[in-house]
Amino acid sequence: MMRAAPKSAPSLRRATAARRVAAAALASLVVVSGGVRAQSGSPFDGTSPARASYSASDKDARSGMDRAERTVDGVETYHVQGNVYMLIGAGANVAVQTGADGVLVVDTGGAAKRAAVLAAIRRLSSGPIRWIVNTSAEADHTGGNETISQAGQTVNGNPAAIIAHENVLARMTEANRPITELPLNTFFEPARDFYFNGEAVFLYHPANAHTDGDVFVYFRGSDVLVSGDLFTTTQYPVIRADQGGGVDGLVASLNQMLDIAVPKYLQEGGTYVIPGHGRVCDEAELIDYRDMVVIVRDRIRNLAAQGMTLQQVLATKPALDYDGRYDNPRGPWTSAMFVEAIYRDAGKTTSGKQRAAVK
Amino acid sequence: MRALVLCGALTAALAATNAHAQIDITGEWATKAHEDFDDRVPGDVQGDFTGVPMNDAARRFAESWDVTRVNLLEHQCQPYNVAHIFRGPMQFRIWTEKDPATQSIISYREYLGTYQQFRTIWMDNRPHPPDYVPHTNMGFSTGEWHGDILTVTTTHIKKEFYRRSGIPSSDRTTLVEHYIRHGNLLSHVMIITDPVYLTEPYLNSEEFVQMERGNQNWLYNCEYVMEVPMDKNKVPYYLPGMNPFIQDYAKKFGLPFEAVFGGAPTTYPEYEPKLEQLMKGR
Numbered sequence: 001m002m003r004a005a006p007k008s009a010p011s012l013r014r015a016t017a018a019r020r021v022a023a024a025a026l027a028s029l030v031v032v033s034g035g036v037r038a039q040s041g042s043p044f045d046g047t048s049p050a051r052a053s054y055s056a057s058d059k060d061a062r063s064g065m066d067r068a069e070r071t072v073d074g075v076e077t078y079h080v081q082g083n084v085y086m087l088i089g090a091g092a093n094v095a096v097q098t099g100a101d102g103v104l105v106v107d108t109g110g111a112a113k114r115a116a117v118l119a120a121i122r123r124l125s126s127g128p129i130r131w132i133v134n135t136s137a138e139a140d141h142t143g144g145n146e147t148i149s150q151a152g153q154t155v156n157g158n159p160a161a162i163i164a165h166e167n168v169l170a171r172m173t174e175a176n177r178p179i180t181e182l183p184l185n186t187f188f189e190p191a192r193d194f195y196f197n198g199e200a201v202f203l204y205h206p207a208n209a210h211t212d213g214d215v216f217v218y219f220r221g222s223d224v225l226v227s228g229d230l231f232t233t234t235q236y237p238v239i240r241a242d243q244g245g246g247v248d249g250l251v252a253s254l255n256q257m258l259d260i261a262v263p264k265y266l267q268e269g270g271t272y273v274i275p276g277h278g279r280v281c282d283e284a285e286l287i288d289y290r291d292m293v294v295i296v297r298d299r300i301r302n303l304a305a306q307g308m309t310l311q312q313v314l315a316t317k318p319a320l321d322y323d324g325r326y327d328n329p330r331g332p333w334t335s336a337m338f339v340e341a342i343y344r345d346a347g348k349t350t351s352g353k354q355r356a357a358v359k
Numbered sequence: 360m361r362a363l364v365l366c367g368a369l370t371a372a373l374a375a376t377n378a379h380a381q382i383d384i385t386g387e388w389a390t391k392a393h394e395d396f397d398d399r400v401p402g403d404v405q406g407d408f409t410g411v412p413m414n415d416a417a418r419r420f421a422e423s424w425d426v427t428r429v430n431l432l433e434h435q436c437q438p439y440n441v442a443h444i445f446r447g448p449m450q451f452r453i454w455t456e457k458d459p460a461t462q463s464i465i466s467y468r469e470y471l472g473t474y475q476q477f478r479t480i481w482m483d484n485r486p487h488p489p490d491y492v493p494h495t496n497m498g499f500s501t502g503e504w505h506g507d508i509l510t511v512t513t514t515h516i517k518k519e520f521y522r523r524s525g526i527p528s529s530d531r532t533t534l535v536e537h538y539i540r541h542g543n544l545l546s547h548v549m550i551i552t553d554p555v556y557l558t559e560p561y562l563n564s565e566e567f568v569q570m571e572r573g574n575q576n577w578l579y580n581c582e583y584v585m586e587v588p589m590d591k592n593k594v595p596y597y598l599p600g601m602n603p604f605i606q607d608y609a610k611k612f613g614l615p616f617e618a619v620f621g622g623a624p625t626t627y628p629e630y631e632p633k634l635e636q637l638m639k640g641r
Contacts, residue, residue, distance in 0.1 A: 078489075078492065088491045263436070265436075265475075266436055269495075278491070279490055279492065279493065280492060280493045281493065282493060285530075287431070287434065291428070291596075294594040320416055321420035321423065324554065325529055325531070
């Protein structure tokens with residue numbers, strides 16, 4: 001270490017002898033394990049799709065397109081794994097599954113980029129767009145619904161079917177969205193599944209999480225999760241209490257995704273996760289995000305239980321250790337808004353002193 | 360005049376060799392842990408935050424850190440990342456991948472015995488990937504020679520720790536390494552920047568010695584299992600002010616806690632008078 005802490009204090013030196021014993025034990029381990037050859041054909045070859053796809057010419061290994069070819073009006077395409085691609089730059093992330101049966105699209109981005117999203121999909125496949133899944137009613141996830149749906153076709157000749165939880169249809173109807181944008185193929189149960197492009201596709205509805213209409217999607221053959229806004233890498237989770245969201249439901253949804261995700265060696269790769277916003281992740285990032293939400297939630301609840309007002313709670317900076325990573329002080333969703341959402345949520349789950357403070 | 364021509368020819372020859380004939384760093388290398396031994400081989404004592412320019416966010420994280428969190432299934436097999444792993448006991452191997460047509464080096468490859476990790480350092484001027492691709496424990500590395508010093512820049516690194524005592528690293532870490540060979544010794548210098556958890560670059564250096572008897576690299580198998588019946592969704596942590604171990608290191612070595620937890624200012628020689636003052640007041 002070139003710049004060390006003041007470890008020259010006498011009391012520091014006293015511990016050295018004991019540590020040498022431990023070092024000797026470790027050294028003996030080295031000798032015991034030495035001389036063994038690495039396994040031939042080891043899967044740990046360090047060439048995950050992410051790394052392998054960044055060759056000198058920047059060509060995507062599956063599509064053969066370089067980065068410029070994979071970009072349409074600011075919307076970029078990235079092959080995640082198996083049949084699944086991610087489109088970046090359209091507002092929320094868009095997932096596209098392609099194959100012999102046609103195209104399935106999860107979320108359609110914001111309205112401003114709908115033409116670019118469609119063009120990007122068309123570069124991936126000329127097959128019919130059969131299905132669209134909305135993970136929530138958010139405008140940046142559903143803004144391209146009409147364009148993508150009208151460009152597609154179900155097997156019986158209608159525009160591509162838009163699937164969502166029934167509460168999404170209710171929210172979008174309340175918002176006076178045109179009928180051509182609405183998800184008219186709805187479900188109300190906790191899960192739905194079907195088979196498309198050679199793999200099972202699962203739609204899961206966690207109750208009362210980001211909103212009351214969330215869906216996350218799992219492509220079982222490709223081993224890719226699409227989380228919607230239940231998980232992002234760009235901000236704290238948005239908990240929309242006005243639309244039935246709640247922090248406990250959010251934590252439950254993250255736990256549910258963790259149950260599905262299986263990592264490869266050293267907690268890396270395996271199941272990949274396309275977040276609502278931000279970069280492709282695997283289980284390691286999902287667990288860190290879950291840990292963060294639980295820890296911040298519990299801190300806020302503890303302070304609320306002591307009778308602290310929202311202002312007092314905010315003054316303690318209960319998310320300080322994560323603000324450098326997830327706070328966006330200029331919005332649209334700040335650390336203070338995240339803290340307030342959890343604080344208000346605490347008032348719904350407890351009583352007495354805490355509820356009085358929350359009011 | 361002849362001297363001038365000779366000088367020009369020599370310059371041209373040297374310039375030509377620079378592209379292909381830097382010092383050879385390939386081979387099998389083993390930790391020579393004489394420097395910062397206590398920190399690197401036995402490992403840090405719980406509550407050891409010395410030597411790391413941690414910021415307030417890192418301090419808050421460390422205050423909440425419950426080491427039993429690594430028992431969770433999803434955390435059990437998480438290895439040390441590239442910005443941390445060189446600090447521990449390790450054997451590693453370096454070899455090259457060469458362009459068969461030109462024999463120029465396309466990449467250096469490393470096999471790190473600790474946790475059995477592979478790494479590629481690209482030498483062909485390819486760009487680093489965009490932000491949206493997955494991050495990995497080893498990150499994405501590119502290298503370039505400066506004379507006989509190989510300088511490697513790594514981004515796209517998964518979050519991990521600078522210390523097991525709970526000093527976190529973020530996924531926005533950038534690592535710059537310098538590989539400098541002196542005979543059978545390899546000096547490895549790491550300069551880590553992390554806008555999320557560090558106030559200034561975190562510098563470390565390590566020495567590795569070339570192994571005369573090759574391939575003593577370790578193998579590592581990790582299988583995550585529930586070892587103790589527990590709620591699998593429980594997240595071990597401490598509420599602020601409730602961590603009973605936070606001052607263990609300071610107490611064990613009779614140091615003022617503020618000197619242990621103070622971050623960058625405590626890493627400079629200028630801090631010694633203040634430390635002496637604090638020690639006298641105890």
